[in-house]
Amino acid sequence: MTKKSGWRPETQAIHAGITGYPDRGAVAPPIYQTSTFQFHDTEHLNDILSGKVEGDIYTRYGNPTQRAVERTLCALEKTEAALVVGSGMAAITTTVLGLLKTGDAILTVADIYGGAYHFFHDFLPRLGIETIMVPSHEVSDLEAAITPQTKMIYVESPTNPLLNILPLKEVAEMGKRHGCLLIIDNTFSTPINQTPIDFGFDIILHSATKYLGGHSDILAGVVAGSETLVEQLRKTMRILGPTLDPFAAWLLLRGIKTLPIRVERHNQNAQRLAEYLEGHPKVSRVYYPGLSAHPGHKWAKNQMRGFGGVVSFEIEGTGLDAAKFVESVELMAMAPSLGAVETLITQPVTTSHRGFAPEDRAKAGIKDTLIRVAVGVENFEDLVDDFEKGFAALG
Numbered sequence: 001m002t003k004k005s006g007w008r009p010e011t012q013a014i015h016a017g018i019t020g021y022p023d024r025g026a027v028a029p030p031i032y033q034t035s036t037f038q039f040h041d042t043e044h045l046n047d048i049l050s051g052k053v054e055g056d057i058y059t060r061y062g063n064p065t066q067r068a069v070e071r072t073l074c075a076l077e078k079t080e081a082a083l084v085v086g087s088g089m090a091a092i093t094t095t096v097l098g099l100l101k102t103g104d105a106i107l108t109v110a111d112i113y114g115g116a117y118h119f120f121h122d123f124l125p126r127l128g129i130e131t132i133m134v135p136s137h138e139v140s141d142l143e144a145a146i147t148p149q150t151k152m153i154y155v156e157s158p159t160n161p162l163l164n165i166l167p168l169k170e171v172a173e174m175g176k177r178h179g180c181l182l183i184i185d186n187t188f189s190t191p192i193n194q195t196p197i198d199f200g201f202d203i204i205l206h207s208a209t210k211y212l213g214g215h216s217d218i219l220a221g222v223v224a225g226s227e228t229l230v231e232q233l234r235k236t237m238r239i240l241g242p243t244l245d246p247f248a249a250w251l252l253l254r255g256i257k258t259l260p261i262r263v264e265r266h267n268q269n270a271q272r273l274a275e276y277l278e279g280h281p282k283v284s285r286v287y288y289p290g291l292s293a294h295p296g297h298k299w300a301k302n303q304m305r306g307f308g309g310v311v312s313f314e315i316e317g318t319g320l321d322a323a324k325f326v327e328s329v330e331l332m333a334m335a336p337s338l339g340a341v342e343t344l345i346t347q348p349v350t351t352s353h354r355g356f357a358p359e360d361r362a363k364a365g366i367k368d369t370l371i372r373v374a375v376g377v378e379n380f381e382d383l384v385d386d387f388e389k390g391f392a393a394l395g
């Protein structure tokens with residue numbers, strides 16, 4: 001599906017999805033902002049449906065702008081195919097609903113994205129699908145929780161918000177031994193920092209709202225994997241309907257062109273920020289896989305090309321102090337989400353993990369004093385000046 005398989009990621013990000021528009025010489029692709037497509041006659045419709053000629057029918061079934069971004073994404077994730085959908089949650093729900101049935105179980109870790117947690121805990125039980133959450137990142141603990149019903153292992157690495165690392169190759173090998181499908185939410189890493197297909201994962205998901213889009217201006221999701229699995233999920237998407245609007249697909253395509261250089265800068269800023277926080281007297285703990293003291297550093301070094309743009313830390317004091325800190329900074333926006341050019345800061349207990357049951361939050365190790373920083377690509381010294389404002393507000 002890629003235009004040229006020999007290209008490296010920086011080149012793929014720019015060129016893989018664009019097939020060229022020689023009739024007009026447009027360098028940027030057009031947006032097919034249409035809900036439906038017209039046929040010449042019934043024979044033409046039949047030829048499109050049978051695949052005899054190329055063509056489209058209706059945008060929920062497919063659209064050239066969506067396909068351009070899908071070509072780019074499968075080139076970057078090194079998968080056979082990719083599907084774009086309307087949000088990261090749509091990628092998660094479409095994948096689970098498209099692959100599991102009543103009586104099946106999912107195995108996951110304790111510190112996953114809050115939206116996925118709610119889908120697993122509040123929605124799936126209605127369909128008779130159980131979720132087993134393991135408060136550990138040890139493969140042996142995950143394996144011990146597998147039952148005959150476990151059909152899917154669902155992970156994030158690094159996890160949200162504590163940046164825990166799972167040894168992906170070992171997890172995939174263990175899952176395969178038990179006949180499970182291996183699913184990973186690769187939002188935090190992006191394909192620039194990590195390509196989980198290399199370790200045996202079947203489906204790679206993204207909230208493309210984050211780094212892939214990169215500019216806090218769209219919601220989008222991605223499912224990447226084999227032709228067979230992605231086709232099954234494309235059929236599910238057509239039924240459930242979380243289509244990505246063509247304009248959002250076009251903005252996503254544009255955002256991805258600069259993904260490699262943005263991620264390089266996110267990685268650098270985050271590493272420097274983690275080191276600055278590690279030496280700060282008002283910080284009790286820093287979570288960043290690029291720090292040698294991080295428990296998952298060894299695994300991260302093996303499986304990642306960069307450690308990502310999210311840094312979490314606990315401040316000395318109380319949850320109220322953490323709230324005061326995020327309210328006192330000026331450059332950084334107190335806003336949920338991550339992966340954009342601008343730095344965003346949150347207190348997970350009041351945002352992404354607000355709805356977790358208190359015991360599940362404790363299991364996941366998410367404290368009231370925890371602050372998550374989605375480091376942007378601004379000048380690093382300006383970010384440090386802003387952090388100093390936050391610390392000064394604590395007195």
Ligand SMILES: Cc1ncc(COP(=O)(O)O)c(C=O)c1O
Binds near residue numbers: 220
């Ligand atoms: C790791 C992760 N996965 C999935 C999602 C959901 O993505 P969306 O908001 O695009 O539905 C998020 C959103 O914050 C996330 O952080």
